[in-house]
Amino acid sequence: MPPNDRPSHDPPLRDRSLPDRSLCDRLDPAGTALLTVECQRGVVGEESALPELARQVRESGALERIARLTGAAHRAGVQVLHAVAERRPDGRGSGRNARLFRAAERLPVQQLSGTPAVRVAEPVPVAEEDLVVRRLHGLSPLAGTDVDALLRNLGVRTLVITGVSANVAVPNAVFDAVNLGYTAVVPADAIAGVPAEYTAAMVRHTLALVATVTTAAEVSACWEQATATAPEQPT
Template identity: 75%
Template sequence: MPSYEQLRELLDPATTVLMTVECQQGVVGPESALPELAEQARESGALGNVARLVSAAHQAGTQVLHAVAERRPDGRGANHNARLFRAAGRLPVQQLSGTKAVRIAPPIEVSEEDFVVRRLHGLSPLAGTGVDPLLRNLGCRTLLVTGVSANVAIPNAVFDAVNLGYTAVVPADAIAGAPADYTPAMIRNTLALVATVTTTDDVLGVWKRSRPHA
């Protein structure tokens, strides 16, 4: 784990963006299309930790960006070139634009200053979504990646962030995947090679000290 000094340098609120990935009702909520993943996100504490990080980011002046995956009711523009997309199209809960399924799930709170970026295609919260120019215009150097899933979207986001020149930071207890034992193995054997892996409490500790009144 990085030292406090290392994290303080990486997580300067002025140059850090906290990104939540697919923390939406239809993915991690009670009526999820993926109940096993939703259960892991909640029972592991990952969703609660994302909410804690978002709240702390708001207080510290760190920009928050929520990456949401959705599709049009007619499916136009959506991918069909992988087994995952075909399976998603058969699920009883669909991530349709404008529905409850694509709203950010409690207990995460969205403020007026947050960005909510919705994608209609692909696997990545960054590639082809307009997130990269937003990050550059915000002066972002460090992308703090949270949410789901550790199976697909989280590693995709981390790899894309690194390829685009950002430093990726991952609070290990603020991401989730399925089955339960997959996430720690993926963090240890994959994400730790390209991202700075930390914990929610360590991030909160840095931001608490960085607040003007702290």
Template identity: 80%
Template sequence: MATGAHLPQQTDPATTALLTVECQRGVVGPDSALPELAEAARRTGALGRVARLVAAAHDAGVQVLHAVAERRPDGRGASRNARLFSAAERLPVQQLAGTAAVRIAEPIPVCEDDLIVRRLHGLSPIAGTDVDPLLRNLGCRTLVIVGVSANVAIPNAVFDAVNLGYTAVVPADAIAGVPADYTAALVRHTLALVATVTTTDKLISRWTKPRRPGTTPG
């Protein structure tokens, strides 16, 4: 199993990007279409840790990308080849383009250098989106993946990243799914086989520059 033993080499800010997955108001916000998932993301602290990682990435110069799932009001181009898509169409909150539901959820900070990648179809934040060419143009070789859900989008992102030649890093305490114990099982029995599994604190420590002796925080 891959562990965080090689984090310093793998997570150099110059060649690393952080991808938040479906951390949007309509998914993990207070008016979520999936309240059980939103509650899990907040109760476990995963959403707060995503926010901490994004803030640390900003400070360290790590490129941040936000993967957002949305649909047009007329549904044109949306996938309909799985039960999940049919169920999503019946939810009281729709992830409609241009609405508050597809904005990045609080308390995650967003800065002008962040890239927001939107998709109208499929299950993966990477396959069929602009994520791969953007990462290659930026010179990124390592992708840190956080967000929701451990049930579908997170494993999709990890597998796609690995298949495309990236080193995938997963802070296990910054992802969430339902039921809560499923996330731990996914990490242990699946993601740890293909990704470097670490924690939020270890990754932030890697990205935090040590202060010179005699200096104080600004």
């Protein structure tokens, strides 16, 4: 048999114009939630307490991708949760057992409850059905908050994690989600940290070991496909 006529045992190439079927199965809107981590004005906004991080999340396009992902989630019926970190003006309940916490107390912009700093930052849309979960302590959006109970009550098994920072809160969220039995999905271009190269290293050497790493465009494509194929609701 001539070499060119030998049967190939290589898998067929996937049509890159179509979303990955296995990923889309994992992201079924009925069992999936989107989590935005600390996408609040006082962190990623123009008047951020952490200007270097805010600059990175905006200049990299991550914040815009998070906004588009959130819109796609709304259209597909995917539950959206916004995790916000804040503290009371008197500091009650907040930890001081880490250098990060003590440094935050001295920053010119404070993440105080009820202030504009703890509102979800533009351009991330917030719909009426979204859940905003606030925490006064700790490093994770899941540990010690209502997120786990809310997700279980909603029948969620897959959690798409976006936001900041890749240095602390995002990896904490991924690890906690996995430890609690959820499938974690990380759109690598919808998270940010400082310096920029640290985010890439964190994703490659750590998060990829425990989470499904993908892109915001691929997640959106799955949800857009689900929206297009969903049966029409009776009026």
